[in-house]
Amino acid sequence: MSAPLLVARDVTVRLGGRPIVTAANLALGPGELVVLVGPNGAGKTTLMRALAGLLAADGDITLGDRPIAALAPRERAWAIAYLPQGHVFHWPMRADAIVALGRHPHADPLAAPSEQDRIAVAQALEATGATTLGPRLVSTLSGGERARIALARALATQAPILLADEPTAALDPRHQLVVMELLRATARSGGSVLAILHDLALAARFADRVIVMCDGALIVDAPPADALAPARLAETFGIEAVMVETGDGLVPLARRPI
Amino acid sequence: MRANIGKTNQIGLNSGLIALVLALAVLSLMVGPAGLSPRAALVALWDGEGVAGIIVRELRLPRTLLAGLIGATLGLSGAALQGLLRNPLAEPALFGAPQAAAAGASLVIAFGLAGATSLAVPFAGVAGALVSIGGLVAIAGRRASLTLTLLAGLALASFAGAATALVLNLAPNPFIALEIAFWLLGSLQDRSIEHVLLAAPFFALSWIVLAWHGRAYRALTLGEDAAASLGVDVDRTRLAVVVGVALGVGAAVAVAGAIGFVGLVAPHLVRRAVGYDPARVLLPGALTGAALLIAADIAVRFASGAVEIKLGVVTALIGVPFFIAMIFSERRMLEGAPS
Numbered sequence: 001m002s003a004p005l006l007v008a009r010d011v012t013v014r015l016g017g018r019p020i021v022t023a024a025n026l027a028l029g030p031g032e033l034v035v036l037v038g039p040n041g042a043g044k045t046t047l048m049r050a051l052a053g054l055l056a057a058d059g060d061i062t063l064g065d066r067p068i069a070a071l072a073p074r075e076r077a078w079a080i081a082y083l084p085q086g087h088v089f090h091w092p093m094r095a096d097a098i099v100a101l102g103r104h105p106h107a108d109p110l111a112a113p114s115e116q117d118r119i120a121v122a123q124a125l126e127a128t129g130a131t132t133l134g135p136r137l138v139s140t141l142s143g144g145e146r147a148r149i150a151l152a153r154a155l156a157t158q159a160p161i162l163l164a165d166e167p168t169a170a171l172d173p174r175h176q177l178v179v180m181e182l183l184r185a186t187a188r189s190g191g192s193v194l195a196i197l198h199d200l201a202l203a204a205r206f207a208d209r210v211i212v213m214c215d216g217a218l219i220v221d222a223p224p225a226d227a228l229a230p231a232r233l234a235e236t237f238g239i240e241a242v243m244v245e246t247g248d249g250l251v252p253l254a255r256r257p258i
Numbered sequence: 259m260r261a262n263i264g265k266t267n268q269i270g271l272n273s274g275l276i277a278l279v280l281a282l283a284v285l286s287l288m289v290g291p292a293g294l295s296p297r298a299a300l301v302a303l304w305d306g307e308g309v310a311g312i313i314v315r316e317l318r319l320p321r322t323l324l325a326g327l328i329g330a331t332l333g334l335s336g337a338a339l340q341g342l343l344r345n346p347l348a349e350p351a352l353f354g355a356p357q358a359a360a361a362g363a364s365l366v367i368a369f370g371l372a373g374a375t376s377l378a379v380p381f382a383g384v385a386g387a388l389v390s391i392g393g394l395v396a397i398a399g400r401r402a403s404l405t406l407t408l409l410a411g412l413a414l415a416s417f418a419g420a421a422t423a424l425v426l427n428l429a430p431n432p433f434i435a436l437e438i439a440f441w442l443l444g445s446l447q448d449r450s451i452e453h454v455l456l457a458a459p460f461f462a463l464s465w466i467v468l469a470w471h472g473r474a475y476r477a478l479t480l481g482e483d484a485a486a487s488l489g490v491d492v493d494r495t496r497l498a499v500v501v502g503v504a505l506g507v508g509a510a511v512a513v514a515g516a517i518g519f520v521g522l523v524a525p526h527l528v529r530r531a532v533g534y535d536p537a538r539v540l541l542p543g544a545l546t547g548a549a550l551l552i553a554a555d556i557a558v559r560f561a562s563g564a565v566e567i568k569l570g571v572v573t574a575l576i577g578v579p580f581f582i583a584m585i586f587s588e589r590r591m592l593e594g595a596p597s
Contacts, residue, residue: 054486077489084483090344091479091534104477104488137534153480157488 005030005192006051006080006161011059013043013050020046021057022216028161028194033187035203036196037228038213039237044196045085047213048163051194052082063161077105081159085166085196087150092139095149099124099134102156124152127182129175143170151179155186162186164195168202180206200241201251204228212236228252268538271531275545279326282552286322287314289556321446323454325555325569326548328514329524331461331506333547334540336521338468339391341475341536342499343398345407346526346588347581350507351518351574353411354418355390357442359504359511361421362386364438368429380460384508386421390414391500391507444515444570446555453513460509465544467502471495472537479536517570519577520547526584 006028013021020043028034038044050057053068053076061068063079071079081102089098102124103117125131128148138146147170154162164183168176180202187193187208197203203210203224210227212220214236220227225243230252233241238258243250287299292313294302302310303319332350339348350356363383397410422442429435474495477485482492510517525543532538554572561567 049483052483052487054483072489073486073491074489077487080487082484082487084481084487086481088481089479090481091536093479093534097533097535098479101477101480101488104473104490107473109473150480153484 005064006194007060007062008047008051009060009062011047011050011057011061013046013055013057015046015055020216021050023059024216024218026211026218026221028192030160030190030192031187032208033184033193033195033206034209034211035207035224036194036211036213037198037200037203042213043216044213045165048082048165048194048196052080052163054082074105077157077159079159080161080163081154081157083150083154083162083164083167085169087143087146087170089138089146089149092137094134095130095136095138095141096121096125096134098138098149099130099152099156102153105157120156120158121152124156127155127185128152129178144172144175147171148175148179151182155182160191162191162193164193166196166198168197168199176202200228200233200254204251205246205249225250234258268532268542271528271542272545275528275542275549279545279548279552282549282556283322283326286325286552286556287318289559290318316450317448320449320451320454321555322552323451324446324449324457324514325552327454327458327461328510328517329520329548329551330544331464331510331547332517332520332551333524334465334468334544335503335506336547337525337536337539337543338471338475338499339503339521340525341472341478341539342395342496343407344478344481344536346529347522347584348407349519349522349581350387350391350503351516351521351577352408352415352581353390353394354415355387355503355507356444356511356516356518356570357415357418357422358386358390359383359508360386360438360442360516361418361425362389362508363512364422364425364434364441368425368434368438370430377456380457380509380512382508383510383512384460384504386418387508387511388500388504390418391504393417395496395500440568441511441515442570443568444517444573445566445568446514447566449513457509457513460505464502464506464509467498467505469540471498472540475536475540515568515570517551517573519573519581520550522584523577523580524550526580 008024008026011021011024012019024047036044049055051061099121103120125134128151130148130152133141133145133149138149151167168179171179183193183195184206207224209221210224211218212227219236220232230241233239233252239254240256240258241252241254244253284296287303288294288296294310298310299314302314305311306315336349340346362385363379366378366382393414394410398407426435426438474490477488477490486492524547525539527546528542529539532542555569558567558569558572
């Protein structure tokens with residue numbers, strides 16, 4: 001395996017004085033799709049924002065051999081694409097104009113969009129199956145369509161690392177699969193993807209590794225079958241789960257709360 | 259290809275607006291107690307001879323220039339502030355920036371620290387506006403919800419009003435109190451080229467600072483986190499908008515008094531035409547602001563009889579109902595957007 005791209009060592013993040021993430025260690029290497037799961041309030045989003053360089057954190061977060069805090073904002077933006085949850089667009093702009101915002105770190109402020117920008121936007125729209133949504137105003141899109149536009153925006157940056165916070169929320173079953181396959185393809189083509197998911201079945205089926213987070217701490221970092229074993233799910237999520245054979249691996253099915 | 263069509267439309271829009279501003283400027287040189295034909299007005303402007311020359315060059319040209327510059331500054335300020343706060347209702351006058359600037363400027367005049375055309379006046383105006391705009395962005399900046407913005411605006415406008423009242427209260431003589439009261443109404447009457455030269459550097463600086471961050475406002479469409487992840491320095495953008503708007507509004511108030519709501523109305527009129535793009539709205543928003551204020555200043559001259567109707571009164575009378583209509587028409591979109 002090649003050297004990890006994004007590494008967090010002993011990372012603690014405090015918000016308003018309260019520790020939200022405590023002593024987290026993780027590494028994200030090229031070609032990997034890693035899924036972060038955990039109950040509500042576990043600190044997943046906070047950890048992801050710290051990894052994206054958006055929050056000050058104690059400990060070391062390094063990109064290659066450089067601390068992330070030492071990078072210029074633009075350098076960081078070239079390397080890390082971050083997709084926040086919620087998929088908010090504050091102005092009812094055209095969907096393709098929103099996707100083109102992903103080219104922000106590459107653009108020359110005084111020049112028109114380059115051919116490369118146009119190709120990146122078109123590819124991102126196509127990858128998310130959103131090409132036909134391009135000319136529409138984002139205010140007219142459904143929640144799932146907005147989620148795909150938001151993901152296309154993150155993909156259009158063409159950064160080697162993608163941090164996606166709940167990219168499949170609000171998506172119908174087919175588009176959940178489309179997005180997961182897309183994230184896997186992004187990883188397979190050499191990128192690194194870290195995604196926060198609530199759907200344990202999707203996590204089990206698509207992730208190379210699953211990190212389970214609970215009360216600010218990373219509890220497990222292991223292949224899905226191990227990380228999502230029923231005993232662990234009982235301990236972290238407080239659910240009774242069974243593993244179901246689906247034809248392409250064992251997938252956890254939550255049965256009832258404990 | 260689509261982008262090219264958008265670009266052509268944009269050039270068309272902006273050249274149309276420039277033509278409109280120039281036509282209104284010529285009209286503004288013609289209209290007044292002594293009416294002039296377009297040709298006579300332009301000839302008088304060119305050679306400056308005779309009574310017509312004095313009227314056009316010394317009376318009407320300064321107020322036309324000021325109306326255009328102030329209108330453009332207010333339009334641009336509104337558009338930039340709306341881009342930063344991601345809220346079409348953000349408007350300097352709604353949170354008392356002009357009142358705060360007037361309080362600052364009147365303070366230095368009331369206590370004899372400076373004459374009315376001294377550089378200290380715009381500086382004091384800028385300082386006043388800085389307090390008000392900085393206050394708004396500090397309170398409502400990070401999570402700029404509609405409710406929070408409006409409530410913060412209400413508090414700051416009340417505070418600016420109280421500060422002005424305090425200056426009035428403590429004013430050493432009634433003449434100064436009257437001057438301040440008229441100032442708060444906003445007017446371009448009897449302004450000279452000196453006023454233009456006094457304020458112009460502040461306007462230019464304000465334009466540069468605000469327009470420089472156009473792409474940041476566009477990225478902020480995605481929210482602060484996503485914009486920051488795209489390499490936007492959100493804190494620096496916030497500071498730039500505060501400083502840029504304060505420079506523009508403070509200097510405008512220093513030479514023309516409190517003129518509000520141009521920053522609300524002007525960007526709104528052109529926003530749809532630029533596809534709601536918070537960067538592309540800047541130039542047409544500024545041009546529309548210039549056109550609106552020159553037109554309002556012409557209207558004031560038509561409407562005024564023995565008593566001058568103040569320009570700030572006219573813009574507020576038009577602007578406030580417009581603002582209320584906007585709240586109702588955009589309510590769904592505004593409430594739909596999470597805070």
